[in-house]
Amino acid sequence: xxNLNDKKESLDFVYDFYVKMKRxxxxxxxxxxxTHQITKAFTSLTETNMVREEDASSVQxxxxxxxxxxxxxxxxxxxxxxxxxxxxxxxxxxxVSKGDTEYNVTTGNxxxxxxxxxxxxxxxxxxSKDKDGLNKLYKKQMREGHISEKGGAGLGxxxxxxxxxxxxxxxxxxxxxxxxxxxxxxxxxxxxx
Amino acid sequence: MRVIKIxxxxxxxxxxxxxxxxxxxxxxxxxxxxVVAFYDPILDWLDEYSQNPLDKTVFNFKLEYxxxxxxxxxxxxxxxxxxxxxxxxxxxxxxxYPDDDEDMEEAGEEYADIVEVPFEQVSxxxx
Numbered sequence: 001x002x003n004l005n006d007k008k009e010s011l012d013f014v015y016d017f018y019v020k021m022k023r024x025x026x027x028x029x030x031x032x033x034x035t036h037q038i039t040k041a042f043t044s045l046t047e048t049n050m051v052r053e054e055d056a057s058s059v060q061x062x063x064x065x066x067x068x069x070x071x072x073x074x075x076x077x078x079x080x081x082x083x084x085x086x087x088x089x090x091x092x093x094x095x096v097s098k099g100d101t102e103y104n105v106t107t108g109n110x111x112x113x114x115x116x117x118x119x120x121x122x123x124x125x126x127x128s129k130d131k132d133g134l135n136k137l138y139k140k141q142m143r144e145g146h147i148s149e150k151g152g153a154g155l156g157x158x159x160x161x162x163x164x165x166x167x168x169x170x171x172x173x174x175x176x177x178x179x180x181x182x183x184x185x186x187x188x189x190x191x192x193x
Numbered sequence: 194m195r196v197i198k199i200x201x202x203x204x205x206x207x208x209x210x211x212x213x214x215x216x217x218x219x220x221x222x223x224x225x226x227x228v229v230a231f232y233d234p235i236l237d238w239l240d241e242y243s244q245n246p247l248d249k250t251v252f253n254f255k256l257e258y259x260x261x262x263x264x265x266x267x268x269x270x271x272x273x274x275x276x277x278x279x280x281x282x283x284x285x286x287x288x289x290y291p292d293d294d295e296d297m298e299e300a301g302e303e304y305a306d307i308v309e310v311p312f313e314q315v316s317x318x319x320x
Binding site: 036039040044057058061062064065068069072135138139142143145147151152153155156158159163 | 203204224226227228229258260261262264265266268293294295296303306307
């Protein structure tokens with residue numbers, strides 16, 4: 001059983017966590033299963049906040065768009081924790097931070113090591129293209145691609161890149177011989193073009 | 194012919210497919226949990242309708258938002274309309290977008306570029 005000191009330490013952790021969230025201007029952080037309901041709740045919460053903050057409607061739409069694609073990526077593609085009762089729901093972390101000039105939407109989820117090379121190739125291909133190239137890639141994928149068993153169209157990353165006009169910042173951190181942790185950050189400028 | 198009438202929600206669009214009243218519309222938001230399950234009945238309806246369509250079919254898209262998975266299914270809807278046009282029927286697609294929404298305007302341009310069907314961009318103002 002946890003003694004009083006352990007409990008005190010966990011309270012310190014809460015404060016530490018709070019300070020770190022404030023320092024990094026994180027206004028939404030979540031770890032767990034990403035269901036459709038969660039996706040709707042987070043996007044609607046963020047929408048309400050952005051309206052209050054009076055962000056330009058073009059900025060609001062972009063943030064909404066990026067959030068939906070990121071959340072659906074996790075729910076469709078994250079490896080499910082062994083033993084999870086619902087085999088179809090992916091889990092991961094999801095964070096939104098808001099600085100003076102930009103929003104950052106960050107996701108993190110477990111992927112199989114065998115998928116890392118293909119994902120890297122896909123992300124690098126997207127990052128190598130300008131807006132025109134991204135539009136062409138999107139059209140090609142829309143015409144030639146199919147909706148996968150998981151319900152994705154293979155368009156999410158391409159669309160995030162072209163809507164934000166920023167490179168996709170990502171990294172794969174090895175967990176063990178089987179899996180890695182995939183972190184992706186998308187940046188949406190708050191300054192209207 | 195039977196009518197498809199679906200009320201819009203915060204994640205699914207409003208859909209009206211009503212040949213008797215000459216109304217064909219998909220509007221609102223589209224990010225359904227299961228895109229295929231949502232759009233399949235619409236695509237089936239269009240297959241049936243294209244056997245014997247009206248003299249002129251004007252199909253209205255008036256979307257506020259759609260996710261990438263929906264974008265693929267919207268293309269499938271447009272491809273059905275293209276097939277009808279190719280078969281010699283009179284078809285017009287009207288793509289409505291808010292006048293301050295460049296992304297939605299560009300999405301229309303993109304579709305107009307992909308499908309070979311008469312395509313009209315219509316801007317509207319909110320407020």
